[in-house]
Amino acid sequence: MELKSLVPLSLQKVIDQKPQWTLGVGRLYGEGIDEVLIKNNYKKNPKIKVVDNSLLAHQMLHTGRIQYTLGYPFEAFYYNKLLKSPGSVEYLPLKDNGDFVYVVVACPKNxxxxxxxxxxxxxxxxxxxxxxxxxxxxxxxxxxxxxxxxxxxxxxxxxxxxxxxx
Incomplete structure (x- = not known):
């Protein structure tokens, strides 16, 4: 896999060293990643394809329309299984985020x-x-x-x- 030579991975390093690749993103991804996406003008950058959801991003990845996407580690395993192509996509962690993220429940203050x-x-x-x-x-x-x-x-x-x- 070409990305393993860039380890430890950062999103900016991949964008810089793989300019011929297209990234598929479905949302913002939190501290560390968002700054890189915004810096690279992700909504207007032709090398970054904004899609509606992670399923669509993975379908595009599996069909070669994009070369990489962002997501949780389990997404590669899940979508490989769902799209019946075991092992065709694997994940590599980015150093841009922390080891884990907090997920919160938010409600109105009433x-x-x-x-x-x-x-x-x-x-x-x-x-x-x-x-x-x-x-x-x-x-x-x-x-x-x-x-x-x-x-x-x-x-x-x-x-x-x-x-x-x-």
């Missing part, structure tokens, strides 16, 4: 929103629920990726659900 957040926290403050979520995610990850997440998951539980560590 009584209803407060009740929703309390309900979500109540559900998540259950080790069986968190284990079920972990198993659901892990089925789309390689063993190596599952092992990489062990420390981050432990830190997340210790930080946000300390009662579960007792």
């Amino acid at each position: 009584e209803w929103g407060k009740n929703v957040i309390e309900s979500v926290n109540l559900v998540l403050n259950n080790s069986k629920v968190l284990d079920e979520i972990r198993r659901g995610v892990d089925r789309w990850l390689s063993i190596n990726d599952q092992n990489i997440l062990v420390g981050a998951r432990r830190k997340m539980i210790e930080t946000y659900y300390p009662d579960l560590t007792k």
Whole structure:
């Protein structure tokens, strides 16, 4: 794979060293990545194709219409399986982002929103629920990726659900 020679990967390095390649993006991707996309005028750049969703980006990747896309590690595995082309797309991590990102539930600042957040926290403050979520995610990850997440998951539980560590 041509990108392995550029490791450690940064999005800007790929854009600079593979100018003949087209990137397919479906959204902004968070701290680190967004700055590179904006700097490269992603909405008007002919080497960056903005698509409606990650499925479309992966369909274009599988058919050779784009050469790379951005997404979560499990997306390569999932879309390879969905599009019946096992192993044809693999992911390589970018150094632009942190090791993991926080996903939050946001609600309006009113009584209803407060009740929703309390309900979500109540559900998540259950080790069986968190284990079920972990198993659901892990089925789309390689063993190596599952092992990489062990420390981050432990830190997340210790930080946000300390009662579960007792």
